[in-house]
Amino acid sequence: MHRPLTGKVVIATHNPGKLREMQELLAPFGIEAVSAGELGLPEPDETGYMFSENAAIKAHAAAKATGLPALSDDSGLCVDALDGAPGLFTANWAGPNKDFPGAMARVEHELRKRGVTADGNRKAHFTSALVIAWPDGHEELFEGRVFGQVVWPPRGTQGFGYDPLFQPDGFTKTFGEISSEEKHGIDWTKPTPEALSHRARAFLNLAAGCLPTRAA
Incomplete structure (x- = not known):
């Protein structure tokens, strides 16, 4: 039995792009969302070996610090020809200065080192693990994936992170070339x-389990 999520929730992130997406997804349900960054909460060390573990670490830390339910996303880009990298280290590849153009260039560099050209195996997927944690230690986990390929050069200025590098299956545009609604x-x-992005697909599962009614 899932536990309903109502009222106010902490989004356990310091990433403004991720916060914006989560606020947009929660808006139809009348959930008030505030971020860990806005509350001045420290970023916990992400020592897990799976996306779900790192999401849980962040969510439980925020719930314990605030006494409120906390929602956390841990997500990443997994490239087949790179054995699933950058994967759990998706954010790390951008470094402390969040240099995502540099991180995208590193993906391409690593592919070229392996002889993967523009016509080679560029299959990839984004995965998202959403965890809601309550102050009493209860947690709920929901996951989503979207499959596609990485392109070069990156295209578009929408979204954030690796979005300009990723073209989902069945589309001619990258995530960087479409609006947040798309x-x-x-x-x-x-x-x-139905949903397109990995985070939205995970959120649909969350909504079905913990957000049973939408605001009018």
């Missing part, structure tokens, strides 16, 4: 809503 891809008017 990227989420959720049509709440449908009896069974």
